[in-house]
Amino acid sequence: MSLVSLAGAAALAAISPKAPVDVPVEAVVVVANRIPVAASESGRSVTVIPEAVIRDRQALVISDLLASTPGVGVSRNGGPGGVTAVRIRGAEAEQTLFVIDGVRLNDPSVVGGAYDAANLLVGDISRIEILRGVQSAVWGGQAIGGVVSLETRLPPKGALTGDAAAEAGGLGTTYLRGGVGGAGEALAWRLAADSYATDGVSAARSGTERDGYRRTGASGRLTADLAPEVRLDLRAVWSDARNAFDGYPAPAYVFADTRERGRTREALGYAGLTFPVAGGRVKNRLGLALTDTQRRTYDPDQAVTDQTFRAEGQVRRLEYQGEASLTPAWRLTFGAESERSRMRIASPSSFDPEPEALTRSTGVDSAWIQALGTPAADLTLTLAARLDRHDAFGDHGSGQVALAWHPGGGDTLLRASLGQGFRAPSLYQLYSEYGNAALQPETAVAGDLGVEQKAGDVRLSLTLFGRRTEDQVNFAVCSGGGDPNCAGGRYGYYANLDRTMAFGLEAAASGRLAGFDIDASYTWTQARLEGQAGAPDQDLARRPRDMAALDVSRTLARDLRLGMSLNYVGESLSDLWGGPPLKSYLTAGLRAEMPLGPMLSVYGRIEDVTDEAPETVRGYGAPGRVATLGLRGRF
Template sequence: MRSSFIALSFVLALTAQAARAEESEAAPITVLATGSEMPIDQSGQAIAVISTADLDRLQGTDLVRVVEHLPGVAFARSGGIGSQTSLFVRGANAEHLLVLVDGVRLNDVSSPKGANDFATLQTGGIGSIELLRGSNSVVWGSEAIGGVLAVTTREINGVEASAEGGSHGTFSGNAVAGLAGDRGAISLSGGYDRTDGVSAARAGTEPDGYEQWRVAGRGRVDLAPGLSVVANARYARSRTDYDGYSDIDFSPVDGPFYQITRQFTARAGLRYRSDIVDLDAGYSLSDTRRDNYDPTSATPFQYGFAGRSQRAELTGRLHLPQNFALDFGADSERQTLPRGGAGSPHSRLNSAHALLGWYGERAQIAAGLRVDDHNQYGSAWTFGANASVRLPADLRLRASYGEGFRAPTLYELYDPTIGNVAYQSFGFSALRPERSRSYEAGLEWGSRDRVFAAISLFRRDTRNLIDYFSCYGVNTPACDAANAVGYFGYGGIYYNADRARAEGIELEWAAHPSSTLAVQMNATLLRARDRNKGGFNFGKDLPRRPFATVTGSIDWKTPLAGLSLGADTRFRSESYNDAGNFTRLPGGMIADLRASYALTPKVEVYGRVENLFDAYVPTVAGYNTWGRAGFAGVRVRY
């Protein structure tokens, strides 16, 4: 394994030395730094963009497999594709990553922590992905302690369709159609994915499948010069089979259970652009419902959860003289648990922010404040700043500082299964909001379309982290109250677990020595630890955060017209499955091979082999992963 990485590094060195000194293209555009469009190389924060071409090149429906190629990213999945999946950015908890789809927040209000389950988000219909690593709560609010991931669906003028099939009875079909003109644009997309899967439990033999169908649309109508009406909507219905637990040691075992998840997101608003001010106003809705079933029971429906977020917002940028700009915004969000009975549990968060920046040709600096006013926790202020400066020898130095704030979720405050009953006696009402401070410094060299290298150093200190304590077998006044209403006679308590620290180094390296060859490599060294002095786990690693992750890819357009070949490697080191560091998760490397061939300018066939060496690299103890698998498909554009 070590020799494979040495060989890859050697190839990278050769290609970097051979790179041509050609004119660079414009830097990718991002909205994650300030909320307004700007080139990535003007931000003091670490941002990566995955384009439509990258998604087509990497192939497949698994969004996590694509995002895993970026530095600072690790994940945990309880089984094969479609199983519950959490994404960790720079060691942050899954709920600390804000996920946006066409500007709508996808974080699941119905889940205990409010994190997004990436099992239900596939690549079909997606046009681009942006990932900001590190805190940016000034612009994006309470969920952005660890980062922001923004997904944008495809907007085209024409028709695109693809279909692929392969191992484990897997099939994926997607189609996008759109019209674009001088006065507006509209696009519609739809897709269907299914797989027989593998057993979610490592010790099981019964395959656990996954199925999803989805539909999405977005449109724009120009009312006047610079003024447009914009709208988008997405609906997805997923069914996921999952396994149960042993009554003896609680290890995963075969089971007939399945979950139906329904997600609906929508946003409508106005957009205005001028030389003086840019404005975006809108209303968005995100609704998630998860129902769990046991088909062997006399009453198959077992339990379910539902969460809804409604958000009104106004953001903008004021273009000031002398290269200054003021980004600002105000928003109001209401979250509810619709199944909580009369007077369903709800919360209200009102926020406002301002970010003043100077964007010169060779240097940029921005700083801002945000105030969040929560109906239960009062007001909280957060501060953030970042800077970037171009140095000689094609170098760019950047640095940032950000503070974060996250209020307890409705699930952490209320029991959604027994109605609108606050857990006052359990201490839930005494929960304190989570707070964080993030620091980052980075040095970049070159341009992203020729030879590019970057190193980033980061640290994040988080306090008042909210955790869950199981009251199984524990008799205290608080646990007695929790056990009285918990499932099967026992429950648990949410509490503030105090402090954690994540710090590390990210390395990025990409080379394009010619128009036919591209090589990329990313590496992250991370140390994420419990810093709660006096606690049982002080100094121990946070669960499921590998110390080292390395990804590499090589793409070659062969001399045979239309034929392209590619290879990917993804390595993760050992980690621990639990906060007490009792169960170790083995590390390993997964390698993929890819190929595509353009039959005509509009028709392309492609195929890949995932996990070429059939490696078992678990991310959750006791759960299975896909072994070697092959897929083939066709893509058509008109």
């Protein structure tokens, strides 16, 4: 069961009089097996953040919600809109796969070919699942660290529903959101849009001018039942974000205030068809997904042209997934995927204002299979295998085994998993001005062992995990010594590290205790570089050994809902090149919500109450204390 679902259901019931008041007996997870499975049947480590908790926490940015879950670390280059890295269990950010409504979010033109979570707002998201550990056997190469799955809203059948929110707060911040949808017997649809704006803070911690951020987004979903068990599914997500940032101005060339700015446009589209064959014994889904990301950066102080960088990344993905019940005790899922990625980048300058764009593309074809069954009473076994055929790196196989065991069918749940991973270097890492065509793919082996115990209305969990990664890709700074990769005066290049290791412990507790809804977690992680020629063994950058989170909330008279959150992040290394460490920090938040009637409520929050403004990336600023007041309603 989700560690936060009990508290979330209570919060929704308290705030919204029309909300259901029953607390779910058990959560259902989808991301772990790519089909709906009861949490107690999944041997993989998953956390679910349901809609009730998303609403109760009042968060606007997805990464803020992720940072409160076990094993997840977040760093951001400055205020809202700055590059945002999400690391699961000490893995690299590009080893975290983001999925929205089943569609992978990746941009082949960024450094690691993954997804920058900077522009990912809560918006119309109704559910988040975080799958931890190596998950390549089911989800492919980008999932060495884990998977973050996001689901947008769909209305209940037979209803026309809508919701809206408006808020304003410190730093000149405003946020507007609205959505409407309806569902009949055969057709369901939902349209939503949001707009966020803030004056922000200086990206450079030493700076004085503010670096603002503006983002507009929209999403839509449509499902149509064409025949019994035949469904057409259409989805689209779009966003346009603009941010100001700082750089390294002449003549000192140190990080400081500049007038640089950027713009990122992201578009996602999906069309799918589900249908049965073999008399309904085999369920099938065919899907086509397209993602397109366009990025531009500008410096008005650059001569000749103000554009400094442009990039386009496109991914086209065709996929098939099938599901069959072999026996009453065993289910089989299987699939095939074909992905084509394209990168186009250029760096205009005063010396070359119209450079020829570098264009590269690659592809990977995959097939996978998974068996889920109960070979014995109270025991669920999952076996998965995958074969990837990459255009540049050939065939790579990966597998996974997972167990979930309820001894005697009681309140104790034991979990265990062991899996392999493979990730090819990105197009940028291979072919950009810092590229290295001799890079080798990353490979990983990881496992975990966990126990969950229900005690009254509280659920406790403890998980041990470990991962070994070979040939992890990292940026190497040129420092002389005749390195052939540094020919031509290059600043640096991408290189394979010999070996990285990560192991640790995750502890969590959630539920209702003495009238309070609680959600607490503690993670201890040691992520290290080991065995690298010419370099001592050391911690990896921005991987704090200690992380903890606590959220406590309660409903008082007249349905007034109060909440408090605490987040602690321990000291960590700022980079692999000997820079000073990033200091530990503790941030606190307060929030409240009061219904004004059956469909309307007023809410407010204070983030970072003590004005800690933590430095999560060396030299970059953070917003600090911000107060917000808002109004939201639904019908």
